[in-house]
Amino acid sequence: MTVKRVNPKELPQDIIFQMNYLFKTTLDEFVIMVSNKKDIVYINDFVPQSDVDDFMKYITFEGDYVNDYKAGLGKMIDRVYEKYGGNVCSVLGDAYDYRRNKRREQQAKEAAKVILPLIRKEVKKKRSAVRYDERLMHEIWSAGYGLKEKTPENITNFGSVYVFYLGYLMGAGKLDSGTDMKMKYITDTERMMRQIKDVEKLKKIYTMARTLLDIQQEKGGAE
Numbered sequence: 021m022t023v024k025r026v027n028p029k030e031l032p033q034d035i036i037f038q039m040n041y042l043f044k045t046t047l048d049e050f051v052i053m054v055s056n057k058k059d060i061v062y063i064n065d066f067v068p069q070s071d072v073d074d075f076m077k078y079i080t081f082e083g084d085y086v087n088d089y090k091a092g093l094g095k096m097i098d099r100v101y102e103k104y105g106g107n108v109c110s111v112l113g114d115a116y117d118y119r120r121n122k123r124r125e126q127q128a129k130e131a132a133k134v135i136l137p138l139i140r141k142e143v144k145k146k147r148s149a150v151r152y153d154e155r156l157m158h159e160i161w162s163a164g165y166g167l168k169e170k171t172p173e174n175i176t177n178f179g180s181v182y183v184f185y186l187g188y189l190m191g192a193g194k195l196d197s198g199t200d201m202k203m204k205y206i207t208d209t210e211r212m213m214r215q216i217k218d219v220e221k222l223k224k225i226y227t228m229a230r231t232l233l234d235i236q237q238e239k240g241g242a243e
Contacts, residue, residue, distance in 0.1 A: 021080070023061045023072065031062060045107045052108055054079065054115040061115075074100065079115045082123070086116055121173075160186045 028047040031039070035053045039045045043053075052075055053062045061079070063072055074096055078086060086092045101109050164182030171181060189195050 021059050021061055021076070023063060023076065025063050025065050025067075027065055035062060043107050043110055049107065051104050052111050054111060056115060056118040071100075071103075075112060078112045079119065081116060084120065086113075157183055157186070 028050045031047075031050070031053065032055075035055060036047065039047075039050065039053050051064050051067060054060070055062070061076070063075065067075075078093055078097060078100075081093060083092060087094050087097055089095060097109060097112070100112070160182045161179040163179075165177055165179030167178045169178055171178060
């Protein structure tokens, strides 16, 4: 990052706009502003170098808990607040969050480079180790997407989150026997229905499958 010591009148117009409307700070109150996209830190001429060093240490902190008093810089940011006020702390926090999110994005991309080839390999297998049900996935996805709510970081949607947790529940063996049994009977029935063209036989098979399912559920409830 580039550090530029300036007086308030030397600030770029876009930085002045951010300072006034985003951080509610006037030119007379200017201490520090950061251009995240340009990777430039603008600091007022009057700020001591020791404070500049503290500002940069905070902005570039690589941990997830920058305000923690043991693992982070909690004591330091308290000193900054007492000396410069809450607006300066907000500027520092915004710059820190921007860089932390960029690091996490890069980590996700690196992880995806390893995971995606494994997924593609499994999907292309003629006899995959697991068989997925597109209709079930669609129902789960639709239920999550239908919430019309934002995820914590508003990067994806709850449809994707729901499908992720479906995979987790199945992989962790947390789908109960009733759910597993229902999925098995329905899947087996659909397979037979695709193979048999006689409509009357189809009706009998489907009725039989539903009856077996009801009996299984009644046994489960009795237990």
